[in-house]
Amino acid sequence: MGRVFAAAALLAALAACTATKGLEIKNTAQLQGFMGDAYPLLQKGGEGQAELRYVAPGVDWKQYHGTILEPIQFWAGSDSKLPPDVQQMLSTYLYNKLKEDLGKVGVNLVEMPGPGIMRAQLALTDVTSATPVLRTVSLVIPQARVLNQAQELLTGTYGFSGSAEIALKVTDARTGQLLAAAIDRRGGGGNVEQAAQWKWGDAQAVIDHWSEMFANRIAELKQRAQAAN
Numbered sequence: 001m002g003r004v005f006a007a008a009a010l011l012a013a014l015a016a017c018t019a020t021k022g023l024e025i026k027n028t029a030q031l032q033g034f035m036g037d038a039y040p041l042l043q044k045g046g047e048g049q050a051e052l053r054y055v056a057p058g059v060d061w062k063q064y065h066g067t068i069l070e071p072i073q074f075w076a077g078s079d080s081k082l083p084p085d086v087q088q089m090l091s092t093y094l095y096n097k098l099k100e101d102l103g104k105v106g107v108n109l110v111e112m113p114g115p116g117i118m119r120a121q122l123a124l125t126d127v128t129s130a131t132p133v134l135r136t137v138s139l140v141i142p143q144a145r146v147l148n149q150a151q152e153l154l155t156g157t158y159g160f161s162g163s164a165e166i167a168l169k170v171t172d173a174r175t176g177q178l179l180a181a182a183i184d185r186r187g188g189g190g191n192v193e194q195a196a197q198w199k200w201g202d203a204q205a206v207i208d209h210w211s212e213m214f215a216n217r218i219a220e221l222k223q224r225a226q227a228a229n
Contacts, residue, residue: 020186020202020209023163025051026126030075031183034123034167038181050168050182050213059179061225066110066117067218068173069098073123075167082127090124090200094166094207098122101215113173126165126185127203162202163187166210180221184210 025031032039042052072091076082098120102109110117165185171178186209188202 020188020205022051023185023187025183025185026165028125031125031165031167034073034075034125035169035181035183038169038178041178042181042183045182045184048213049217050184050210052183054178054181055221056177056179059221061221064116064118064222066108066114067102068111068113068117068119069095069102069109070119070121071095073121075123075125086200087124090127090164090203090207093204094122094124094211097207097211098214101211102218105215105219107215107218115174117173118179119171119173121169121171123167124164125167125183126163128163128187162200162206164203164206164210166207168214182214184213186210
């Protein structure tokens with residue numbers, strides 16, 4: 001009977017696995033270089049938030065009616081193994097996904113700075129690829145899934161999975177005042193739906209998750225500001 005309960009518990013845990021999971025931030029020179037003066041202001045985020053985050057106190061968010069979305073930057077060290085075309089591909093994907101998700105929550109994207117305009121600058125600072133065949137095996141074959149789940153409990157990461165780290169700065173487009181900043185690093189989760197994927201599938205899933213989270217957070221800040229007045 002104990003084995004039945006143990007097996008049921010394991011199956012429930014595997015079913016609850018998500019497409020991505022949070023990972024520890026890599027404190028690199030590239031990351032600090034992009035964040036600049038915003039880096040020391042970051043604090044650990046809560047449940048459902050970026051790993052590190054900052055929101056300037058006292059900002060009247062309802063005054064902002066437009067956002068400039070800068071082209072995505074890729075800050076990689078000299079030892080980066082990612083070819084330029086892959087860097088461009090992932091940066092372009094993040095940019096287009098953000099445009100889509102920001103549009104869904106009613107954020108007005110504009111081209112020119114001015115009063116009431118925010119500027120969003122984002123960078124990919126660390127990306128690793130999944131190992132497609134072994135990643136599939138680790139999620140589909142029952143024995144391999146159990147071993148992979150055990151590895152995740154011990155190390156915090158799933159075997160053969162990819163990851164991505166994203167950094168964000170939001171400023172007033174006219175004054176340059178820092179309004180918000182965040183850093184988040186995530187890797188592929190244990191969801192079986194992630195099994196049949198290409199080598200950058202985990203990085204794509206991280207970008208999808210982060211883009212939706214950022215768009216929803218911007219919408220939430222504006223809604224709170226409107227409700228308070």
